[in-house]
Amino acid sequence: MKKYIDRFVEKAFKVSSIRLNEDDVVADEKFHLVDGKHFYVLSVVKPQVGFFGHIDCIKPEKWALKSKTAKDKTAYEKKCKALSETVNRGLGSLRGGHQTLLPSVPDNSGDEAVVKRLSCLTSCEYDRVRKHEAAKLGVRVCTLDKSVDKARKSRGPGRLSPAHAQLEFEL
Numbered sequence: 547m548k549k550y551i552d553r554f555v556e557k558a559f560k561v562s563s564i565r566l567n568e569d570d571v572v573a574d575e576k577f578h579l580v581d582g583k584h585f586y587v588l589s590v591v592k593p594q595v596g597f598f599g600h601i602d603c604i605k606p607e608k609w610a611l612k613s614k615t616a617k618d619k620t621a622y623e624k625k626c627k628a629l630s631e632t633v634n635r636g637l638g639s640l641r642g643g644h645q646t647l648l649p650s651v652p653d654n655s656g657d658e659a660v661v662k663r664l665s666c667l668t669s670c671e672y673d674r675v676r677k678h679e680a681a682k683l684g685v686r687v688c689t690l691d692k693s694v695d696k697a698r699k700s701r702g703p704g705r706l707s708p709a710h711a712q713l714e715f716e717l
Contacts, residue, residue: 550590550611557609558586558598575629577636585636587629593622597633601640606633657683657693664690665697 551571558564564584572578573590579601580586588596588609599606610622664672664679672694680690 550594551588554586554588554596554598554609558607561607562599564598575632577632579640585633587632587636589625589629593618593625595622595625595629597629601637661690661693661697665694665701
């Protein structure tokens with residue numbers, strides 16, 4: 547547990563100059579105020595995740611160890627959601643009300659269907675909707691582009707997409 551706390555303290559100092567004493571850091575998934583202007587929330591129970599930053603920040607920093615399996619990724623997303631809610635409550639109470647600073651981790655169960663639908667569009671059609679669709683999914687446009695490109699490649703060359711397979715040509 548100490549090695550995770552040491553890593554967390556090191557990153558917090560590198561990224562935002564928060565001076566945390568390793569011996570005083572508590573990994574209890576609760577909101578902790580440090581020096582009256584910085585905060586942290588930390589869990590070293592697998593998956594290891596934490597948030598830290600200045601109380602006036604727009605987006606707190608996240609610290610996490612990499613997840614290796616799909617099961618780890620699901621647990622990681624649940625932990626991030628729980629800790630981001632803890633940060634939101636803690637910062638909201640400091641400001642006299644609830645204020646959301648961290649987005650909740652979205653349910654990504656429909657992502658594959660959206661990517662599959664988008665991969666069936668022509669390049670021009672996709673170009674018109676990609677920014678809007680990326681925003682709806684809560685991802686960067688380049689991330690969506692990579693996913694759509696991968697889906698298009700998995701269909702294989704020469705195969706019509708399902709959206710265009712019904713087209714009939716008149717001669």
